[in-house]
Amino acid sequence: MRKNASKPYRRLDRSERAAIERGLDKRKSCRQIARELRRSPSTVADEVARNRTVCRGPNKGGRAAEAPDDACPKLLSWPHCCNGCRFRRYHCSRRWRCEYSAARAQALADAELRESRMGVDRGEAEFERAMELIRSDVARGLSPEQIALARAAEIGASASTIYRWIGRGYAGMSSLELRRRCGYKPRSHAEPSRQTSHGAARSFAAFMELPGEERAAACEMDTVLGLKSDRRCLLTLYLRAFKFQIALPMPDKTAASTGSALDMLEKAAPKAFRRLFSLLLTDNGAEFADCAGIERSALDPSARRCSVYYCDARQSQQKGGCERNHVELRKILPKGRGISFDGLAGRDCAVLMSHLNSEPRPSLGGMCAIDMLLAALGDDGRALLDALGVEKVPYGELDMSVGAIEAARRARGEGPLAP
Secondary structure (H helix, E strand, C coil): CCCCCCCCCCCCCHHHHHHHHHHHHCCCCHHHHHHHHCCCHHHHHHHHHHHCEEEECCCCCCECCCCCCCCCHHHHCCCCCCCCCCCCCCCCCCCCEEECCHHHHHHHHHHHHHHHCCCCCCCHHHHHHHHHHHHHHHHCCCCHHHHHHHCCCCCCCCHHHHHHHHHCCHHHCCHHHCCCCCCCCCCCCCCCCCCCCCCHHHCHHHHHCCCHHHHHCCEEEEEECCCCCCCCEEEEEEECCCCEEEEEEECCCCHHHHHHHHHHHHHHCHHHHHHHCCEEEECCCHHHCCHHHHHECCCCCCCECCEEEECCCCCHHHHHHHHHHHHHHHHHCCCCCCCCHHHCCHHHHHHHHHHHCCCCCHHHCCCCHHHHHHHHHCHHHHHHHHHHCCCCCCHHHCCCCCHHHHHHHHHCCCCCCCC
16 A cells, blocks of 8 residues: 555544644645645545635634635635735735634534434424324323333334433423423432431331341332321332332321221231231331331231331431332322312222323333232232222323323212312
8 A cells, every 4th residue: 555545534533624724824735735644635625615714704703605706816726715825914905814723624514413413314294293192191291211111112212312302392392391300409418317216126227237138128108298288198108129109098197097007908908918018117207106006917916917117317218219209109199289188089099009000110121010010929919909999001091190080080070189
């Protein structure tokens, strides 16, 4: 191969453009610069003519596509710019001048590459159909990750692509339609933990000393409140292993009501209760103060149905799975909408749990919590679902908004939850 043979074709980079600028300033010919770069002379000439910029006259700083009729004759041929001209700095009376700058040439070349890749590589009808599906799913409270998993065959786009389409305003959508994009609050700083009032034997430190397999299979327990004027509330039980959440209505936020709710669950599905709720982790709320009532079996008062442990004070992240899943629950029962839990019936909770546990989870490989529960427990899992009135909701009917409960109430001839 000859010493100065041209390299295989590739785009000019910043260092080569800087070499071209230096060559122009030193009044080198096009062939001299091309030999130094081991490029074709036409590549160098086209680069200078294409990416030169106006330094005096209209459109200053912009690309100098064509020279005006009264431009300097030197601009019509090599070097196509004022670099290297002895009149460049002083004594030039021309009204229109241009120069080649490596930095600006690189910026122009990068912008041209970006613009060539803008838009969507799909037909108009296909893209409109995809955006129609995305819009309907977002309106039902589903996230781009869930849409990408569930509609892989129909849309064929990743979650990041769906985020980008929405953010760019395609089909009239915006990021404000995504709940989490505009719903974050400032982080609060953690305070020093205090010793739980239930003693060291039931503390979070004692819980962490249990074998890892037992901790992974634990159930996290909490309550969800409605309006300040409401007496009723929801008892939530989150199964870590399956990301399955149960929501049971309670007449009031008392320890007696908590024990009664667990009694009902134990009587309805005793085998599933023994397998799933033998280890409970909760906070120090007054409704969980009666640890003896929580642990005492409703089927055999002399037996112990479970063991309960308590998080440290103001350390809700210690049962973070339950807290995080409450975000999904609040999609269906949002705050600030005037939704009263006093009007929430058991059938409404069944609808809530059905939709909540039917949404596909990226962390479960696209499966939903109901599928995971049934795959692991079989008949015992089915008995628990039947006792709770929970059914898997097909993806096309999934509604992660209050509309899911309102539609069920209308079908039963009942009024809305919110006035």
